[in-house]
């Protein structure tokens with residue numbers, strides 16, 4: 001008699017995995033390679049930005065007090081005592097009715113507190129001296145870019161675990177991070193199992209199929225921020241699979257396998273975990289697809305036995321493996337972000353288990369709309385192509401109708417969620 005597995009809830013399954021407390025490591029890499037990586041420390045300003053008060057326009061640095069009499073019928077003349085561009089400074093201190101010709105980005109001279117734009121000044125030269133005249137007054141601080149207005153030294157600007165985007169690259173450069181502390185990419189070992197599997201370059205023959213899961217999971221690992229260590233595809237042979245799993249463990253931070261976790265005669269993963277002495281955290285989850293997902297832990301390393309069925313494999317990875325990768329990448333929001341969306345089509349299928357429907361979400365008139373991206377069976381590949389979300393249809397319901405609000409998990413989002421269950 002085949003064993004009857006007892007399903008646990010999704011939340012409980014995720015909790016058992018996260019209780020293994022995966023932790024990440026830091027490495028320092030060149031700023032040239034840091035785009036797309038995850039910060040492993042909170043990023044604080046190493047100086048004020050800008051670190052000196054500067055001109056935001058091309059013009060004349062003046063003392064605002066000297067301009068107060070200026071008007072359309074009352075031009076006021078200034079002596080121009082110096083001329084500086086960005087990168088230059090002046091040692092001159094402005095006295096009464098004196099100005100410095102200054103270009104955008106240059107440091108404001110001592111004594112000045114405002115910049116009159118070039119377009120508003122008329123220049124002249126007399127006896128080898130330069131002058132400029134204005135017909136408008138200016139307020140103290142007008143047209144000035146103040147020291148620290150962009151960032152204050154010591155201020156925490158970006159939290160650890162954040163994906164480095166182009167703006168953060170600019171920030172890192174601004175603060176002098178030639179070398180950037182990032183989370184080391186966890187190395188995720190990967191095996192596909194199944195005697196029926198053909199290589200991508202092999203012709204189709206009766207009874208065999210091309211291995212698509214390993215390409216899919218490799219991409220999911222990379223999307224999550226991990227590093228893929230693909231060990232290849234294994235036939236359904238206990239000894240071969242046991243040796244392969246055992247020998248790969250010390251080369252990786254965690255191991256993902258696909259296939260062979262159900263109760264079939266050639267589903268060897270459960271027996272492999274047993275022979276390894278691994279602790280099985282669960283082998284049945286109240287969800288569809290992916291109910292057979294089995295997760296074990298051995299010597300502190302998580303072993304993800306994902307289903308062979310492509311859609312079940314995909315969903316199992318996103319719910320269970322992704323948060324471990326993101327946690328090791330220092331994220332405090334390692335789970336998929338959950339949002340409310342409006343269902344666009346009827347979904348009459350009833351199910352005792354919570355169902356994750358591969359879906360496309362999009363905006364229509366400011367509202368998030370969700371629609372299934374294809375056939376909803378666990379052996380389906382094609383619906384995965386258009387999936388940018390997983391619609392959550394809770395178990396114990398008769399089905400859903402267009403117009404109803406549903407939860408969706410966003411697959412391409414980078415913000416994540418602390419705990420969506």
Ligand SMILES: Nc1nc2c(c(=O)[nH]1)N[C@H]1C(S)=C(S)[C@@H](COP(=O)(O)OP(=O)(O)OC[C@H]3O[C@@H](n4cnc5c(N)ncnc54)[C@H](O)[C@@H]3O)O[C@H]1N2
Nearest residue numbers: 192194211212213214259260261262267292307308309312
């Ligand atoms: N008597 C029962 N049978 C099954 C149960 C059950 O509870 N009792 N569960 C079903 C469910 S649900 C699922 S999901 C599958 C899970 O199967 P396994 O994880 O054991 O995976 P396999 O048997 O190895 O393969 C299943 C299916 O997927 C195809 N496959 C496998 N690997 C790949 C790959 N790398 N690329 C593409 N496709 C792959 C494989 O050919 C099979 O068609 O079990 C049900 N059965």
Ligand code: MOO
Nearest residue numbers: 289290291312378
């Ligand atoms: O694990 Mo199976 O996908 O529940 O269908």
Ligand SMILES: [Mg+2]
Nearest residue numbers: 260262264267
């Ligand atoms: Mg099977």
